[in-house]
Amino acid sequence: MPTLPPEQPGPPPARPHEARQTAESFGTDAQRYDQARPGYPDALVARIVAGSPGPEVLDVGTGTGIAARQFQAAGCAVLGVEPDARMADVARAAGLPVEVTTFEAWAPAGRTFDAVIAAQSWHWVDPVAGAVKAARVLRPAGRLAIFGHVFEPPAEVAEPFAAACRRVAPDLPFSDQPARRPLEVYRAGYAAVADRIRETGQFGEPEHWRFDWERDYPRDQWLALLPTTGGLTRLAPDKTAAILDAVGTAIDALGGRFTMRYTTLATTAVRTGGS
Template structure:
């Protein structure tokens, strides 16, 4: 499920960067965010590193440094840019250097990078301004990669999630509906917008989509720990959040106390060439 504001995919207003204040709600419990949010597939991290001309990497919207630490472990020198000081402070404490700023206004002070990445964050940027900024700081052959973890709940959990959301959040009907749809339905507008922004920058080769499929088993407690970090719930008061957690928890208890989540991590990526091309992005599986 996208952690985006309450706008239906397909609507003209489906531009999450216009609702950037929603992204700032993730810092309300930054330690939980870092603890509970999933990491990214090692295969994707390794492919981005291998496809970059050097080790200098900028992590845009780095949050608490989840992706930053994975790239550091893969041998990169990482700087994060994060607008929420609460998130940035956790990232620094865990070993990532971070500048506190929005990417569009951030001053690189003449620094250049071999890769610019954004995990679960690119949709909070203006897609054209973000791609243009990335082009200015990337070295020739440098890689821009925006990626998202897309998950598919088991049907029983999705139905419980939808029912609880419908009861507690009746003013956001699409949220309940999104729980029972294919996950790509909600994310596809983000991929298209990212591709369009990269093309508009007129400084990159043709964008590609890289996909990694993987599974993660959640205990009841682990999933209920993650749910409050999702965009639909970060600003809910306890009296509304608690019934949602209880409803979903009861269903997981009935499944034996755990379930396996199917993830697809999708990266929209291109290289800094200065060339402008057209056409649809190619999809390449890394599974």
């Protein structure tokens, strides 16, 4: 999906968790990231909280704490794990405790949690090691919840973006993909996540949840979000500006704004066993 490069389970690139330069590039402008990125449906947060045995939550790849703050507002005590110190600093400034490391290297030090969440971040975690570690730090009946947005703007915005990427930055890993991808592509990614969870033998049968919602984007808000996405975070400023100019022109032709129809997908499973 060239419109927003893959930041959630989806098709290859293979082994995206090994692409550490991209994985840790989102802190290039952490404040912009925090201000521009959307939050998550309240119904999703409420369902995870209601389906967990207690309020202690571990947020894997917490970033600037966008999801974590929503769980805090729902009454949870949240600890973030985040490999990018710049992102962690923004989260800490908002009152979230964060430990700076990858989830694979993070030391639980005997701590356990009622829920382990990963918001738009699990694809940066080794899918096998991550599921095993989540099981290890979850209490009995604790819930693992992996979720993220499907970013697919209307064709009138997506196609000019894709064309600009091919023209300005043909070496980007997503430049040869179609302008928009069907929802089934993302569902397949979450199905693969479920397979890795099953393989641990530590969880009940994974469930798949879906939340549909809309957000109106004025031109400037969408252009603020685009540079925070994978791939564009590492482009030279002049190339980013050229892509944003093309997208801005397309949005102007729509009257200066457009409606984004989001789908937020989740794969979730409950930890089984007595310890």
